[in-house]
Amino acid sequence: MSSFEVLNYRIKSKSPLFVGMKLPICRRRRIGLLLVVPLLVILFHFNTVTELYRQDLFYKREGKMSRKSDHLILGPAAGQGLSDRIQCQGTRALNKAHMNTTVANSINKVSFVTVFTFYNDTSPPILLPLLSSSSDRVSVANASYDKKERSLAILGAFIDFIQVSMPKSEVLILSDPSSKFPLKRENVFVIPIQGDYSRDRLMLQRIKSYIFFLERRYEEHQERSNDMGLNHYIFTDSDIAIVDDLEPIFQEYPDFDLALTFRNNKKQPLNSGIIAVRGTLDSILKAKVFLESVLEVYTSRYIKASRMLGDQLALAWFVKSHLSLDDATIFKNTSPFSNEINGATVLFLPCLIYNWTPPEGSGQFHGMPLDVKVVHFKGSRKRLMLEAWHFFNSTSKHIPNMLCLILMSGRTKYDF
Numbered sequence: 001m002s003s004f005e006v007l008n009y010r011i012k013s014k015s016p017l018f019v020g021m022k023l024p025i026c027r028r029r030r031i032g033l034l035l036v037v038p039l040l041v042i043l044f045h046f047n048t049v050t051e052l053y054r055q056d057l058f059y060k061r062e063g064k065m066s067r068k069s070d071h072l073i074l075g076p077a078a079g080q081g082l083s084d085r086i087q088c089q090g091t092r093a094l095n096k097a098h099m100n101t102t103v104a105n106s107i108n109k110v111s112f113v114t115v116f117t118f119y120n121d122t123s124p125p126i127l128l129p130l131l132s133s134s135s136d137r138v139s140v141a142n143a144s145y146d147k148k149e150r151s152l153a154i155l156g157a158f159i160d161f162i163q164v165s166m167p168k169s170e171v172l173i174l175s176d177p178s179s180k181f182p183l184k185r186e187n188v189f190v191i192p193i194q195g196d197y198s199r200d201r202l203m204l205q206r207i208k209s210y211i212f213f214l215e216r217r218y219e220e221h222q223e224r225s226n227d228m229g230l231n232h233y234i235f236t237d238s239d240i241a242i243v244d245d246l247e248p249i250f251q252e253y254p255d256f257d258l259a260l261t262f263r264n265n266k267k268q269p270l271n272s273g274i275i276a277v278r279g280t281l282d283s284i285l286k287a288k289v290f291l292e293s294v295l296e297v298y299t300s301r302y303i304k305a306s307r308m309l310g311d312q313l314a315l316a317w318f319v320k321s322h323l324s325l326d327d328a329t330i331f332k333n334t335s336p337f338s339n340e341i342n343g344a345t346v347l348f349l350p351c352l353i354y355n356w357t358p359p360e361g362s363g364q365f366h367g368m369p370l371d372v373k374v375v376h377f378k379g380s381r382k383r384l385m386l387e388a389w390h391f392f393n394s395t396s397k398h399i400p401n402m403l404c405l406i407l408m409s410g411r412t413k414y415d416f
Contacts, residue, residue: 068380068413068414068415069412069414070138070139070414070415072405073409073412074405075409077408078365078366078367079365079366079367079368079407082367084369085369086367086368086369086370086372086403088407090404091405091408092401093400096370096400096403106229106247108230108231108247108250109169109170109229109231110232111232112171112234112242113233113236114173114174114236114237114238115174115205115209115210115238116151116155116174116175116181116238117197117202118148118151138150138383140383141386141390141394150382150386150416154238154377154382155183155238157241157386158238158240158385160393161240161243162242164392164397164399165243166242166245166246169187170187170189171187171188171189172189173188173190173191174191174193174209175190175191175192175197176195176197177192177193191213195208195212201306203306203307203309204303210275211288211292214284214288217231217284218284221281222281231279232247232250233279234246234276234277235275235276235277237378239377239378239381239382240374240377241374241388241389242374243372243402243403244373246373249276249349253338253347255338256283256345256346257278257282257283257345257346258275258276258278258346259274259275259348260274260346260347260349261348261349261351261354262349262350263352264331265331267313267316268309268316269316270316270331271312273376274349274355274376275287286344286345289343289344290344290346293318293342294311294318302314302317318341318342319341322341331348334350334352335350336348352372353372354373355374356374356375357378357381358384358407358409358410368403368406368407368410375406380413380414380415382414383414383415384406384412384414391405
């Protein structure tokens, strides 16, 4: 019996379509072909995808598909000769002395709030051998990380920078209750909040988690006395390094309810990586209402961008809708300013100082501001964040020198 006749026999004997039926041989062969051909097509495409993925892994290992570097590449420090930029001699800062400026004996405190979660691997089991390889691991200094470990390492560096620059502050991590990760650090607390933390909804969930957190804090503050001092909150991404004390923001600008960081970018003038909220009962409520309005814009206008950028687009749209036409150019300034937005006094702080990002790749680059307070390692700059912390921790523990390392590495594209 031929292999084709065997296949026809098996189809006839097992398929309910053939039970109790006596069909002509030619008819049975046609039906058999109709069933076999789609299966062969699926197997062909699967083999093609598998081979393409193997080639993709090969080229990534050989460095043929990525221009990102797997180690620090130091170049000349930009901005040399400019009086308002950090001047470096190698990795030694020449004109910046790191000083904490917190008022002594202050009864107020600042808490940093971030959203962090782990994802389960939902890849088909048949693909797992292809998806996992030694090339997924990344080495920084003497440590090696897989994808999950590097996320936790970034979170650890985020906490480390805060504990160096603002040692009295606590870190509050808003997370999916089902996301378990080992984290036992002093003044670090995980707050479980129910929601949809999937990759496609993470930015949307982040703003919902912020609102839930502020609502809970508002309820708690109603029951406590202000004699205990104020607890201010700074909501941040976890790929941020706090390199100077931020509490003076609340002292130097005593009238704002919440603060945002701005830049000269027409489509995205506001960056949601830093949002500061004053710790008064009134300001917490106003910040909550403000974010609820941004969330409404988010879900009605930018829901398709819920994975990335949607929150910034919604934030910009909402703020601009409350500004006059004469205010359209205010984001070109480099000085802080304030404005009334939907009943809240909003302080706008320049990203240049409070949310500075190392440029990636080529482009205009004028160095690092002398008084920079926050460095944001967005995108593939995250490796640089781990390298910066390792440099700081293993050398003289001098933040200005570490800033020179970042400045000299800022043009390089790294691997994660």
